[in-house]
Amino acid sequence: MFRNLIFDWSGTLVDDLGPVIEATNAVLGRYEIAALDREGFRRAFRLPYREFYADLLPGIPLEELEAHFRPAFDAAVTPVTVLPHAREKLEWCAALGIRCFVLTSMDSLAFERQMDDFGFRKHFEATYSGVLDKREIIHRILETHGLDPAETAFVGDMTHDVETARHGGISSIAVLTGYNHAEILAAVRPDITVPDLGVLRDLFDRRRGISRPIATVGALVFDESNRILLVRTHKWGNRWGIPGGKIERGETSIAALEREISEETGLSLTDIRFALAQDCIDSPEFMRPEHFLLLNYTARATGTDVVLNDEAEEFRWLSPAEALAMDLNQPTRTLIKEVALKGG
Incomplete structure (x- = not known):
């Protein structure tokens, strides 16, 4: 530690992102530059901020921009x-x-x-x-x-x-x-x-040895054509994997799985079956050292219209063979080999 x-x-x-965006857009508006929405700002903004403004307003002295920014920040509505x-x-x-x-x-x-x-x-x-x-x-x-x-x-x-x-x-x-x-x-x-x-x-x-392993659920979700749903997430180093997440206190594993899949993909599940359990201890692929107990299931999706939340960047429906050709995190690769290719 x-x-x-x-x-x-x-x-x-x-959290001062709201007033900073308000003030930034006030500065941009003075020079007839289009305003940035929250996601656009988060993808464009960087430090040192003189470089950010040099891209948007080349040739304008930083001192001039700061003179506009400070009163706009103080006048921002967002607390x-x-x-x-x-x-x-x-x-x-x-x-x-x-x-x-x-x-x-x-x-x-x-x-x-x-x-x-x-x-x-x-x-x-x-x-x-x-x-x-x-x-x-x-x-x-x-x-x-x-x-x-x-x-x-x-x-x-x-x-x-x-x-x-x-x-x-x-x-x-x-x-x-x-x-x-x-x-x-x-x-x-x-x-x-x-x-x-x-x-x-x-x-x-x-x-410091105060806590225990984290129990999680995830599913190899199939559509009616036996394609597998994969999602790509920053949590696993931008590798592809299955949707899922932590089991909350007082929640059964099946209830947790249905909730996590709904939150992350917007899909409902049928024919949920337990597949295997995996230990995942301080995987270098994950974004931080963690000890997970992965409870893996198979399931059928009632549709294929996926709506991702902010935990994933993109999704694909692929055959098991196509999925294994992707840059998968290791637990997902193990699950596919153990289940999908064996007719599970």
């Missing part, structure tokens, strides 16, 4: 809020004696105001704000505070945070609560990826 955590601010501890699990994560760090820091590109005045408004100042040994390129000072932070790189991680929501960690020789932890889309973050290969800080806390607890 890490002894030192350097946190990004926006998108990692607080800035603490992200779920952030406060609990910081209190957890304090209880365990983990040293915490902030390194953010956010304007220093706004950052200081938010830190006091949310009562977060007490949690941090030192903070660094208004840093356009975090790579320029990461080594200074480590040296100033005597942080051992092997015991230190940078927790952030953007590719620049991962690049900064790599530049500093420390571990990178990506959270999916902020500015960069999951697929964009996956492309720079963070050391650990978590959906939120609550999962990160649970992961650390498991490494």
Whole structure:
């Protein structure tokens, strides 16, 4: 477990994406550039943000753009809020004696105001704000505070945070609560990826031996032509696999399977049959170290009109032979070989 955590601010501890998008579109509107929606912004925005604006508004001085941005941000209707699990994560760090820091590109005045408004100042040994390129000072932070790189991680929501960690020789932890889309973050290969800080806390607890393996369900879903449904997800390094997820407390495995398939694909299932159980312990293919007990089933879909949620990037209906030619995660490859090719 890490002894030192350097946190990004926006998108990692607080949710200010709404007002930032409002302010960004106000700036773009001054120069008659079309507004960005939330997904468009998350796919386009990057740090250092001068590079983001250089693409959209070439030749406009950054100082001029910032003069438009700051009042627009202060006037934004969408409030800035603490992200779920952030406060609990910081209190957890304090209880365990983990040293915490902030390194953010956010304007220093706004950052200081938010830190006091949310009562977060007490949690941090030192903070660094208004840093356009975090790579320029990461080594200074480590040296100033005597942080051992092997015991230190940078927790952030953007590719620049991962690049900064790599530049500093420390571990990178990506959270999916902020500015960069999951697929964009996956492309720079963070050391650990978590959906939120609550999962990160649970992961650390498991490494300390506090928790047990996670029980999950998944299904090899067939259509009427005996094709298999595969989905591609960033969670498994953009490999293809089957839909599924965790069993919730008080939920049967079949109920969990029906719920997960409905949430992830919009499909209903019939003819559900247990296939096999697999142990998956700290797979290098998964986005973070985990110990899963995989309960695999086969099932029939009542239709083929798939509606994906945000956990997957795309889907395909394929024959078993075609599926095995894909870049599959290993548990899915094992399941197909054990079931589909044996007439299961």
